[in-house]
Amino acid sequence: MNKEHVLEMINITKEFPGVKALDNVQLKVKKGTVHALMGENGAGKSTLMKILIGIYTPDSGKIIFDGEELKVSAIKNALDKGISMIHQELSPIPNMTVAENIFLGREPSYKFGWVKAKELEEKTRKLFEKLEIDIDPKAKMSELSIANTQMVEIAKAISYNSKLIIMDEPTSAITEKEVHHLFKIIRSLKQEGVSIIYITHKMDELSQITDEVTVLRDGKYIGTKSSDQITKDELIEMMVGRELNQIFHKQQVEIKELALSVQQLSKKGKFENISFEVRKGEIVGIAGLMGSGRTEVLESVFGINPSDSGEIYVHGEKATIRSPRDAIRYGMGLLTEDRKLTGLFLPLSVQDNIITVTIEQYAKGGFLNEKKIREDCQRLSDQLAIKTPSLQQLIKYLSGGNQQKALIARWLLQDPDILFLDEPTRGIDVGAKSEIYNLIFDLAKKGKAIVVVSSELPEILGLSDRIIVMHDGKKTGELSREEATQERIMELATGELVTSGS
């Protein structure tokens, strides 16, 4: 028994139908440290954490937490013991307020369960003040952006005053600014002696915030290293079991005629006078902080929330787009930002999730050509290396990164002329990321027009021929590939240049 460890998970094994998710895995976390947990999509990270907080029962293994053996059978127990978790898939209750969401199940109340609304709000306000989060406790969760939803989940996990907080990919949905904010919060938690398990696919976060790292591969324990002693290449080698050619080269593609032209698009309270053009073979990036209106512009062009004014031209002709169906008819596709809310059909199979947009193509006289469906899905699944025991597996059982891959497959199958990608590599591991970048380049080469929204600046910089920067619902600049640098984008994205210039 080691005193310096707050948590020891030993020889944990867990099997699901068709998948051995964990095979004799161990994880030892020192008190007051940030411990990174890394590995490819489907390596077993989330499963290990769900075992820790009692969502799954392990087939075998032992957990020692804070000096005593842990027999967690329910989440409530884990919380009482002092372990809380920020889940990879956000699950807010949309019709309740921020404050109600945070204190769900432990609302301050009078006898008979009458909730003290004022106190509830006040507690939330205090919590937010301490964490320097600027969100209205009375706001409905459904009104919040995905990044703010993430911040609320973070605040919620912290509000339990736990000894150990698990963060499963907390930065996959937030921009640089909030990432810094989160790191600040993590550092002060560390000072208070709280330990943190931190799951991420972002290499550079390792040296920035973590002390140690444990790597899993294919459900097996590979090793634990000190974060400042391991190089990026060594880490990747541990994760994928071989050296990885991470370099992806932007291929020279002939940029041809105009595919999409958006003019003076406005939507009250969301964005104003947005104009941009995309040509065949071109990749246009849209950068901006959260709430800058990037996603809203895409959603509006795609007909989800049509704009109040402005015009859209597709291949030179004026297009009327009032619904996603219209947009798809004009040859557009949109990979949405929030896979759980607007992308996945959780009760359905991987295959049925991939073919939703394309079913018409497989229907002859009403009947489906199942052989063709299976072949096409298998091809895409191989191409994207989707980790699943079969295409008939329900998608809810796939790991987060693999669900994302299935959604990318859906739009690749549709093969649209104009493709919008909102945070395409959210939750995707390093290896698969370069695969996906290469796929995007291939699409451009085939003459597709592509628009990418991403919070990761290296991603935007690496992919785009041109970058549009937004701030506060307005377009603050447009940079060519040559002009664009991280600093330049950040200036435009924070609106600093605009205010100082005018």
Added chain:
Amino acid sequence: MSSQVSIVNKQKKSKSAVSSKERVSRILHKYGMLMILIGLIILMSFLSPTFLTTGNLLNIVRQMSVVGIVAIGVTIVIITTGIDLSSGSVIALVSVVAASFAHPDTYPFFVPILIGLGLGLLTGVINGTIISKAKIAPFIVTLGMMTAARGAALLFSDGRPIGNLSDSFKFIGQGAVFGIPVPIIIFAFVGVISYILLNKTKFGKYVYAIGGNEHAAIIAGVNVDKYKVFVYGYAGLLSGLAGIVLTSRISSGQPTAGVMYELDAIAAAVIGGTSLAGGIGTIGGTIVGALIIGVMNNGLDLLNVSPYWQQILKGVIITVAVFIDSRKNRKS
């Protein structure tokens, strides 16, 4: 490239590594309710000597066929996260209207059938149109239809049964082909058609997608409004069909027919594994669910259990069955 190959290989390996324990639990998972049905049948054949006779078994299925036909339509509705409470009342309305066209030596027998089917379809299309266009909750809309259709049935018939039906019309509910009662043949036919609709056509894929995540379905370009009208229309059509079968079987149009049928139909669907949360459900499951209810009804009758106790027992058994099923689903 090599990465993909290696991943594919690993998958193959883990696939074959599934233990036999897992396999058993998966089979149990999939066929749990079927086993309960078989268990019930075995139990009943020990308790009552008359139970396991061809006559009695055919009788069970024949009695369940009306609710079974309704339950198939309701299943599809529930898969889209909807509900249809109007089926029982629509049966009554179709019953009196069809009966009034089915007197001997008036119209050929297919006239009341077509009128009945058309009327059922119409009520369903009205339900579906209001639900999708006015965005009113299915529970409310079909509750409204339930009340209105019952009222219309009473109004049309002046609250009295309509008897004196032609023999050819009565054949639908009372006849048999090669010894198999016609209602059973119709029930089986509806089952097969619906199975094909739900599993082999794009309509089926869209039904599951709408129930799985309506928002995502809209973004994927599914014409959700249109398919909802189809789904409720189909359910209405099947209610109409059930109304005709019932009318023919009891030889009269009854404005009070079909009371509580919608709830039996929903129970059959849910017992058969259809999730009220949407996206999950099968025709086979619902047929098994309907048969479980049928075997229970019949068994309790044979055992001379009083009708009052029967109702209580039925309520308990339905709840327990669904509870067992949900426990099984949650465990992982």
